[in-house]
Amino acid sequence: MQSGRRSNARKRPCEQIIIHFDYDCFYASVFEAETPALRSLPLAVQQKQIIATCNYEARRRGLRKLQPIKEARKICPDVVIVLGEDLTRFRNASKDLYSFLRAFSWNAKVERLGFDEVFMDVSDIVDYNLTLLNPNDLANSFFCLSKADPTQGFAVDASQVAGHTYPGELQDKLPLDAGQLHALRLRLHLGSHLAMHLRHQLEQVKDYTCTVGISTSKLLAKLVGNLNKPKGQTTLMPPYNSDVGESDNVTTFVDSHEVGKIPGIGFKLAQKIREHVLRRPAEFDNGFVYGGTKEQVLVRDVRTHPGMNAEVLEKVLGGPGTPHGIGGKIWGLVNGVDETEVGQAREVPKQISIEDSYMRLDTMEEVLRELHTLTRSLITRMRIDLLEDDDELNTDSVAATGGKRWIAHPKTLRLSSRPRPPLNADGTRTRTFNRISRSAPSPNFIFNLTETVDNLAEKLVAEVLLPLFRKLHPEKSGWNLSLMNIAITNMEDTASDTRAGTGRNIARMFKQQDDVLKQWRVEDRDRSPSPAADATMGEQPDQEDHLGNKEQPDEGVQLKSTPPITHQGSEDIIPRSQDSRAEEIGQGWDSDEEMCAFTILLV
DNA sequence: GAGGAAAAG
DNA sequence: AGTTCTTTTCCTC
CATH class of the missing domain: 3.30.1490.100 (DNA polymerase, Y-family, little finger domain)
Structure with missing residues (x-):
C-alpha cells in the first residue's frame, strides 16, 4: 500500500484558489490612514502599559510589538504614542476594508478572521479567467473582473507569477509556454495576479498595505503569506502532490514549521502532540515549559513519528470534551491538507x-x-x-x-x-x-x-x-x-x-420537532402530549x-454620539460594479441566503 | 438550551 | 506570553 507516496496521507485537493490577506501593522495603519502625517514618524499603539503594535518606521528604530512603553521611550524618545484601547475605530476600519474586498468577490466567500485578516475564495474568478486565456499568448492576457462587463479588468502576463514564490525564484521565474504549464500552476498564476491587483486597489483607494498568501487552501494561503512581509505576496508553487517518493513543495513547506505554529493547533493541542512525540509523559511539573527549553517539535517530526497516523492522533488528542475527529483533522493539517471552506459573508455577528x-x-x-x-x-x-x-x-x-x-x-x-x-x-x-x-x-x-x-x-x-x-x-x-x-x-x-419556514428557520423547526419527540419518548406512558410548540413561539411579540x-x-444625542458607520461610500469610489449590483438585487429579497443564491445564478 | 473548553488574532 | 479582549466552534449534559 505504501506506493512511495506519503503513507496514510490523503491526496490534497487543489480545486480551490484561496487568497489570504493580512493588513500590515493594522492598528498603526488605522491611525496613519486617519492622520497621514503620522506615516513618516515612528508610531506606536499603546494598550495597557505595552506597545500593541507599531509602524515600520518605529521598528526601523528598534521598537517592537509587545514592548513595555517605558522601554520604548528609552530606545526612541521621539516615538509618537497613541492610545489604542478603544477598539471602535479598528472595528470600523476592518469592516470597511472587508466590504471593499468583498465587492470584488463573485461567490461571496470572503471571511474575516479577527480585525486584520481576510480569506477570499477566488476559485470561480480564476477558473473563469482560465477559460479566457489564449494558450499561445499567455504573456499578453487580460484578467477579467466582471462577467457582466468584459471591459473591467487589467492586463496580465499569465505565464508568470506576480510577486514572490515558495520555493524561491530560480526556475520559477522563467516564462513558460503553454505546454509546460499545467492547470494548477496557471490557476495559481492567475490568483497571484488577482491578489496583486487587490493589494494595489487596497493601497491606492484605501491607503492600507497588506501581506498576502496565495494557495489552494486556507491553511496554505495563510502560512505561505508569512514569508514576505510587509507589503509582500507569496504564492505556494506546484507540485502540490508527489507520487514516487519525491518530495512536493507542500510537504517541504509545511514540514519546516513548528507544530504550534500551524493554525488550528493551539497551545493545548501542541502541548499534547509534543509530549507524545518527545515521549515525555508527565514530567512537566518542573516549571519548565516546552517552549522554554527551546525544544522544537517540527511538523516533520510529528508526521514521520513511528506509527503516526490519524487514529493515533485521535487517541492522543481525543477524549472527553474534545472535538470528534480531531485526530483526522490534525493529521490533515500536518500533511498540508485543509478542506475547510471559506465562510460566506456573515450579515450579523453571532454574539x-x-x-x-x-x-x-x-x-x-x-x-x-x-x-x-x-x-x-x-x-x-x-x-x-x-x-x-x-x-x-x-x-x-x-x-x-x-x-x-x-x-x-x-x-x-x-x-x-x-x-x-x-x-x-x-x-x-x-x-x-x-x-x-x-x-x-x-x-x-x-x-x-x-x-x-x-x-x-x-x-x-x-x-x-x-x-x-x-x-x-x-x-x-x-x-x-x-x-x-x-x-x-x-x-x-x-x-x-x-415568517417561519423560509429556510433559515428550518434548523429551529428541527429542534422544535426534536423537543416534541423527546417529550413523547420520555412521557408516552402517562401523560397526554401537551402542546409543546408554544414554548418557542412566546416571549417575542x-x-x-x-x-x-x-x-x-436626548435620544438623538445618543445616536449621534455613536460614530457614523461608514458603510462604504462617502469619500471613496469603489471601482467594481459587483457590490452595487448585488445590493440592488437584494432590495426585495427576504434573506441574504436567497439573495446570494440568486446573485450566483446571475454571474 | 445551558455551560464550558479551545482556538484565533 | 499562560496578557488581554473578542469572537467562533464544538463538546457534554
Missing part, C-alpha cells in the same frame, strides 16, 4: 461581548459599578453593530428611532466571571483561567431606542444582571474576581422576514414595538 479584567473585585459596590460600565458599552455596541438605516419608516417612527431598525435581536444575555482560585493548602496558587457563566433571556426593553443608554443599562443591571450575578456567585462576598464579561448571544435575524410614545429630547 457581542464586553469584558474587563481587574486586580481584584470583591465588594458588591465595585461589582455594581463595573456591571454598569460594561453594560453601557454593550448597549452602545449593540446600537452600532445591530442597527441599520431603515428607509421605509413613517415619519413618526423616524422621529422616535432616528430612522434605524434592528437587524437582529439577541435572545440571550450571559454574565461570565473569572474568580481567582483560592490558594491551595500549601500556599501554591493553581493558576486557572477558567470562566464560569450564567445566562438568562434578554429583555425586550434593551431595543428601546427612545431611552438613553444610561437608563437602559441601569435597568438591565437591576433586573437581569444582578440576579445573574447572584446565581453565579451565591456567596455574600469575597469573590475575588479577576474578570467580568457580559455577552449577548443567540441572535435572531429580523431582516424584514419573520414581534419586536416591532418601538412604541413611539414619548419624545425624548
Whole structure:
C-alpha cells in the first residue's frame, strides 16, 4: 500500500484558489490612514502599559510589538504614542476594508478572521479567467473582473507569477509556454495576479498595505503569506502532490514549521502532540515549559513519528470534551491538507461581548459599578453593530428611532466571571483561567431606542444582571474576581422576514420537532402530549414595538454620539460594479441566503 | 438550551 | 506570553 507516496496521507485537493490577506501593522495603519502625517514618524499603539503594535518606521528604530512603553521611550524618545484601547475605530476600519474586498468577490466567500485578516475564495474568478486565456499568448492576457462587463479588468502576463514564490525564484521565474504549464500552476498564476491587483486597489483607494498568501487552501494561503512581509505576496508553487517518493513543495513547506505554529493547533493541542512525540509523559511539573527549553517539535517530526497516523492522533488528542475527529483533522493539517471552506459573508455577528479584567473585585459596590460600565458599552455596541438605516419608516417612527431598525435581536444575555482560585493548602496558587457563566433571556426593553443608554443599562443591571450575578456567585462576598464579561448571544435575524419556514428557520423547526419527540419518548406512558410548540413561539411579540410614545429630547444625542458607520461610500469610489449590483438585487429579497443564491445564478 | 473548553488574532 | 479582549466552534449534559 505504501506506493512511495506519503503513507496514510490523503491526496490534497487543489480545486480551490484561496487568497489570504493580512493588513500590515493594522492598528498603526488605522491611525496613519486617519492622520497621514503620522506615516513618516515612528508610531506606536499603546494598550495597557505595552506597545500593541507599531509602524515600520518605529521598528526601523528598534521598537517592537509587545514592548513595555517605558522601554520604548528609552530606545526612541521621539516615538509618537497613541492610545489604542478603544477598539471602535479598528472595528470600523476592518469592516470597511472587508466590504471593499468583498465587492470584488463573485461567490461571496470572503471571511474575516479577527480585525486584520481576510480569506477570499477566488476559485470561480480564476477558473473563469482560465477559460479566457489564449494558450499561445499567455504573456499578453487580460484578467477579467466582471462577467457582466468584459471591459473591467487589467492586463496580465499569465505565464508568470506576480510577486514572490515558495520555493524561491530560480526556475520559477522563467516564462513558460503553454505546454509546460499545467492547470494548477496557471490557476495559481492567475490568483497571484488577482491578489496583486487587490493589494494595489487596497493601497491606492484605501491607503492600507497588506501581506498576502496565495494557495489552494486556507491553511496554505495563510502560512505561505508569512514569508514576505510587509507589503509582500507569496504564492505556494506546484507540485502540490508527489507520487514516487519525491518530495512536493507542500510537504517541504509545511514540514519546516513548528507544530504550534500551524493554525488550528493551539497551545493545548501542541502541548499534547509534543509530549507524545518527545515521549515525555508527565514530567512537566518542573516549571519548565516546552517552549522554554527551546525544544522544537517540527511538523516533520510529528508526521514521520513511528506509527503516526490519524487514529493515533485521535487517541492522543481525543477524549472527553474534545472535538470528534480531531485526530483526522490534525493529521490533515500536518500533511498540508485543509478542506475547510471559506465562510460566506456573515450579515450579523453571532454574539457581542464586553469584558474587563481587574486586580481584584470583591465588594458588591465595585461589582455594581463595573456591571454598569460594561453594560453601557454593550448597549452602545449593540446600537452600532445591530442597527441599520431603515428607509421605509413613517415619519413618526423616524422621529422616535432616528430612522434605524434592528437587524437582529439577541435572545440571550450571559454574565461570565473569572474568580481567582483560592490558594491551595500549601500556599501554591493553581493558576486557572477558567470562566464560569450564567445566562438568562434578554429583555425586550434593551431595543428601546427612545431611552438613553444610561437608563437602559441601569435597568438591565437591576433586573437581569444582578440576579445573574447572584446565581453565579451565591456567596455574600469575597469573590475575588479577576474578570467580568457580559455577552449577548443567540441572535435572531429580523431582516424584514419573520415568517417561519423560509429556510433559515428550518434548523429551529428541527429542534422544535426534536423537543416534541423527546417529550413523547420520555412521557408516552402517562401523560397526554401537551402542546409543546408554544414554548418557542412566546416571549417575542414581534419586536416591532418601538412604541413611539414619548419624545425624548436626548435620544438623538445618543445616536449621534455613536460614530457614523461608514458603510462604504462617502469619500471613496469603489471601482467594481459587483457590490452595487448585488445590493440592488437584494432590495426585495427576504434573506441574504436567497439573495446570494440568486446573485450566483446571475454571474 | 445551558455551560464550558479551545482556538484565533 | 499562560496578557488581554473578542469572537467562533464544538463538546457534554
